[in-house]
Amino acid sequence: MRDADLKELTGLCAKCGTCRTVCTLYPERKAEIAVARGKIALIEAAMRGEDGDAEAVQEALTDCLLCGRCERACPNQVVVEEIVMKGRADLAEEVGIPAWKRVLFGKVMPSPAATGIARKAAAAGQRLLPGKIPTASGLHYRFPDGLGGKGRTVPKLPAVGFLDSLGKAEAAAGEVMLFVGCVFDHVFPEVGRAAYETVKASGKSVAVFRDAACCGLPAMVSGDRRSAMECAEANVRRLRAAEPGAIVFPCGSCLLMFKRNVFSLLPKGSPGYDDAVYVAERAVDYASFLLSSGVLDRIPDPPPDQKVGEIGYHDPCHLSGTLGKGPEAREVLSRAVGPAFAEMAGADLCCGYGGTFNVRDYPTSARIGGNKVTVAARGGTKVISTGCSGCVLQMRDMAARTDPALRVVHIAELVHDALFRK
Amino acid sequence: MHAEALSALGNLFGDRLRTSLETRICYSFDATRKTFLPDAVVYPANAEEVRQTVLLANLHRFPVVPRGAGTGFSGGSLPVRGGVVLSTERMDRIVSIDTENLYAVVEPGVVTETIKEEARKRGLFYPPDPASLKFSTIGGNIAECAGGMSAVKYGVTRDYVLGLEAVLGTGELLRTGVATAKGVVGYDLTRMLVGSEGTLGIVTRATLRLLPHPEAAVTLLALFPTNRDAAAAVNAVVASRVTPSAMEIMDRTAIDCVQAVAKVPLPEGTGSALLFEADGTTDSAAREADRIEDACRAHGALEVRRASDAKGRDELWKLRRSISPTLLQIGAVKLNEDIVVPRSRLADMFDFLSDLSGRSDVRIVNFGHAGDGNIHVNIMISGADKDETRRAEEAVAAVFRKTVEMGGTISGEHGVGISKAPFLEMEVGPLGVAVMKRLKECFDPNGILNPGKIFLDEAAVRA
Numbered sequence: 069m070r071d072a073d074l075k076e077l078t079g080l081c082a083k084c085g086t087c088r089t090v091c092t093l094y095p096e097r098k099a100e101i102a103v104a105r106g107k108i109a110l111i112e113a114a115m116r117g118e119d120g121d122a123e124a125v126q127e128a129l130t131d132c133l134l135c136g137r138c139e140r141a142c143p144n145q146v147v148v149e150e151i152v153m154k155g156r157a158d159l160a161e162e163v164g165i166p167a168w169k170r171v172l173f174g175k176v177m178p179s180p181a182a183t184g185i186a187r188k189a190a191a192a193g194q195r196l197l198p199g200k201i202p203t204a205s206g207l208h209y210r211f212p213d214g215l216g217g218k219g220r221t222v223p224k225l226p227a228v229g230f231l232d233s234l235g236k237a238e239a240a241a242g243e244v245m246l247f248v249g250c251v252f253d254h255v256f257p258e259v260g261r262a263a264y265e266t267v268k269a270s271g272k273s274v275a276v277f278r279d280a281a282c283c284g285l286p287a288m289v290s291g292d293r294r295s296a297m298e299c300a301e302a303n304v305r306r307l308r309a310a311e312p313g314a315i316v317f318p319c320g321s322c323l324l325m326f327k328r329n330v331f332s333l334l335p336k337g338s339p340g341y342d343d344a345v346y347v348a349e350r351a352v353d354y355a356s357f358l359l360s361s362g363v364l365d366r367i368p369d370p371p372p373d374q375k376v377g378e379i380g381y382h383d384p385c386h387l388s389g390t391l392g393k394g395p396e397a398r399e400v401l402s403r404a405v406g407p408a409f410a411e412m413a414g415a416d417l418c419c420g421y422g423g424t425f426n427v428r429d430y431p432t433s434a435r436i437g438g439n440k441v442t443v444a445a446r447g448g449t450k451v452i453s454t455g456c457s458g459c460v461l462q463m464r465d466m467a468a469r470t471d472p473a474l475r476v477v478h479i480a481e482l483v484h485d486a487l488f489r490k
Numbered sequence: 491m492h493a494e495a496l497s498a499l500g501n502l503f504g505d506r507l508r509t510s511l512e513t514r515i516c517y518s519f520d521a522t523r524k525t526f527l528p529d530a531v532v533y534p535a536n537a538e539e540v541r542q543t544v545l546l547a548n549l550h551r552f553p554v555v556p557r558g559a560g561t562g563f564s565g566g567s568l569p570v571r572g573g574v575v576l577s578t579e580r581m582d583r584i585v586s587i588d589t590e591n592l593y594a595v596v597e598p599g600v601v602t603e604t605i606k607e608e609a610r611k612r613g614l615f616y617p618p619d620p621a622s623l624k625f626s627t628i629g630g631n632i633a634e635c636a637g638g639m640s641a642v643k644y645g646v647t648r649d650y651v652l653g654l655e656a657v658l659g660t661g662e663l664l665r666t667g668v669a670t671a672k673g674v675v676g677y678d679l680t681r682m683l684v685g686s687e688g689t690l691g692i693v694t695r696a697t698l699r700l701l702p703h704p705e706a707a708v709t710l711l712a713l714f715p716t717n718r719d720a721a722a723a724v725n726a727v728v729a730s731r732v733t734p735s736a737m738e739i740m741d742r743t744a745i746d747c748v749q750a751v752a753k754v755p756l757p758e759g760t761g762s763a764l765l766f767e768a769d770g771t772t773d774s775a776a777r778e779a780d781r782i783e784d785a786c787r788a789h790g791a792l793e794v795r796r797a798s799d800a801k802g803r804d805e806l807w808k809l810r811r812s813i814s815p816t817l818l819q820i821g822a823v824k825l826n827e828d829i830v831v832p833r834s835r836l837a838d839m840f841d842f843l844s845d846l847s848g849r850s851d852v853r854i855v856n857f858g859h860a861g862d863g864n865i866h867v868n869i870m871i872s873g874a875d876k877d878e879t880r881r882a883e884e885a886v887a888a889v890f891r892k893t894v895e896m897g898g899t900i901s902g903e904h905g906v907g908i909s910k911a912p913f914l915e916m917e918v919g920p921l922g923v924a925v926m927k928r929l930k931e932c933f934d935p936n937g938i939l940n941p942g943k944i945f946l947d948e949a950a951v952r953a
Binding site (some may be wrong): 082099113 | 508510511512513515516517518519520521523525533559560561577579580582601603622624625626814815818819
């Protein structure tokens, strides 16, 4: 490890142990190596040259959901997420990163065309998947055991993504830019569509960002700094060229990338910095945009037969936690669905997705996520709404596994239903 | 450690024995930020596995160092002579809570706050509240006899331990104490184990006394021009026949430190602050708060703020709670001492500390539990300046000498560990040390359990 900044960042950790109380992973691992304090001790030892096995340190740093709970609880404001990401990046240079991630981050994600092709290939492949079993909801396939984790369900990939469904000239230019993100374009295009229609209903002209490369977060958290930088640099350059008044993000993790993480990839003095600042100043979460746009005033009164308190809100770690945008989504829900919305049991529990964490340790990810949706369902929630693509992916899988009657939606879908209710 | 010993531990623990450097690094530290690498880490699931570990240790002669959450300030859980760190993290069940006889039976790895919460759900109260209660474990609290802010009214950990089950250094499983309100049969082995820092036995189960939970609490923040005024107010509160459930003091050094970051609006000329809690029934808490307020006003308080709702109380606590987090921003290293002086000598000690800070040219930040005379003396240094470090260490020694001279003790709640071992004899005398060593011999004849603690150990002092 050689990152000079790391030393200063880790030096603030007093080893007090506060991180143990809030860590999403600690109850699963019950070992110091799982929590921030342990990981920081490892990085410190590595910087002193005491680490025996760089791969083992890499493994330890990878075993983290980056939910940021430790960082927010830390009395010394140690920036754990940044430390872990920097540590992963340093180690990726020493040890390398797994081949599947290299191809995904380096070749597929930075290219809008390639992500579309990848989805089409995957959708086609899915039709051929042997032994696929449609689950009760009909929206998910159950993965054959031994392939990607026992009991995993995957969403049925659509043949046409959201961006492809738009006409050539449709939403090409406008004062508001919508950044739908990979998942809401390729996997759940209905969310991309709902976000688009509801933002458009504000009366402002809306452009949908077509040149979108992946936001770069998956590569960044995996230590693939170069791919992440390529994504970030291309995105901020193209976004700025469009000169939007506001850039709306239906996905909290994409938003975090452009609000905060991008500055670690494109720091002050780097060529992309000015573009990054331009974008960060205009980037806004979906809920905050709706609240400021006045569109919610046009929602008709909720139907009288609606069940009180059956819709809950799940706090995405990045959106509610790191960016502090929890109240805004709740306000949107109250206005869109009225008394059907109620505070959900365990609303701020992490869903356990953690991006690539879900791929590398599916059983653990599924235990955390399964607990999440079970706590919510026991509390009486029938529909879990949220504001991040990773959370939607994970909780739909969890609901399909544990309680197929439980619906998981993006708040945009609920706003869309309310706004265009006949 | 011998390969033979490791392989025996492997047979016992399977994948709950860890010997990778990475895991050992993660168990090499505590909140003192000193590090000593263990040779291995084990995660026992029950008392029998703890017993087997200690039996193996006697056979192969390796140290066993019990560790809860590793949050101590005196080095109690540091493996200063290597060996096996025995982590109680997986022995974390609350076995039972008896709501009729008011006690809880818990395993050592339960986080203290969890016990408080579970008791509270049943209308019951486990009072000890060390500042680390959200993350420290009950096993560690018992080993160090943790205190806290409510000690002034409710006492410390030892006052709530009715009985223990512990594995001695011989590998024998000892049960001590009672599950009843009283018990005087034979020597008080329970108290012998509480505060023994894992050197006499490893607690595998504890029976804790619970109280009915008080129904209400009122918080007061009183601001004074000087520590002398504040100290006089503390004595006046006690004289008015009120026992607050917290009586915290911050001197100017602590207030300045917090104000640099938190910016709590304070009246001009504030040089000392007292924070009180009065608990009980809604009526009695309010009445006690009245008396506290009167006593403060009669002794020169510039202002007294008071709140009985959760939000308001939280706001008043902000000044006190912000101290520790902001301390590190002043110096990279803090020498964190927790002396206790007779309450009547509080103001004298504050004067001494202020004088010492000037004389030694090191920044000293003071706050603490005024009701107990317990002052947290934080000597802030960069850690990079050798001369500064030497001056700070001399200052610590001076503080300890003064404390003992005033009839106080050098540690109220952190324990001796390695950091106060050089000063043990200064307080308890040569015979005290000798008797303690005889007791150690009796519980742990082969010196297996947590070696290098309490008594001066060259290997530990070198670090």
